[in-house]
Amino acid sequence: MHPLVLFRYCPRCGSSRFEEHNEKAKKCRDCGFVYYFNSCSATVALILNSRNELLVTRRAKEPAKGTFDLPGGFIDMYETGEEGVAREVKEETGFTVRQSTYLFSLPNIYPFSGFEVHTLDMFFLCRVEDTSAPEAHDDVAETFFIPIEKIEPQKFGLGSVRRGVERFIEMKRQKTALFAKKETSPGISE
Template structure:
């Protein structure tokens, strides 16, 4: 059996009891105060941005995990933000591009190692229209940003599993 996702949490976040234990496959419960914590995936977004020449915008990761590999713009959705707002914010932060429309396509579950902790995510993929595909720059988590023709895209060059699978699905079903 694999380690429970909440195994790193040993104390009840409500009362501080050290008896915070496994309740079922996705939750822990405190026998002292009765608090039950359900472990649910974090929301994340991914953007497919296509220019007039039928090329896809890709980024090179500036940070771990998978530093130096290819990626697509995107990231975690902030609290009080819709997925559409989250993907637009992430695209702006990573490329300087302004999203004018975000069309939801599909989602994939993912495991993302962050600060030595495995974060379970639900990655939501969007086809994004941007105000201008000619002016962009690598910023934030992106070391480089550039367009690649569809026929030259190699999913194995993308470092994150859900991005590789999402790219394959996009190329097969939406291009």
């Protein structure tokens, strides 16, 4: 079912003559307002410590309660992706983000209060002030670091986060392989 089916009244004038305009939008037959259903923006933080371990959280709430996750969440209005990821990291772990670097994005469907929220999840590599004492706050039950080579993506309960972890691990493998190749090949420099 397309999420627009759940929108029965025009958000501008309240008319019940709010009808399908095309596969992406509804249009009000009374005031002419057209509403396009677009993805919400969300962030995911990838935080490494000095031992090349990834910060992982355990979800305290549904959806996927009890499964692994990464810090992150919805971006608030008037916030940039960088501001949103920094706020979410602070709210969930107590860490202060000093630098965030955008890596990639993945589409997602996040079930929330009986509604499927379509999101575009933006993954950021975040540097934080101090990784020695992660805390669990907000919707996080616990936080811990796992060595990259011991991460099991299937333990991550949310689809886009699972795919993002797989992609990040592959990026790290390719980078390691590239550096190993450069070290063994004469004449190749960075």
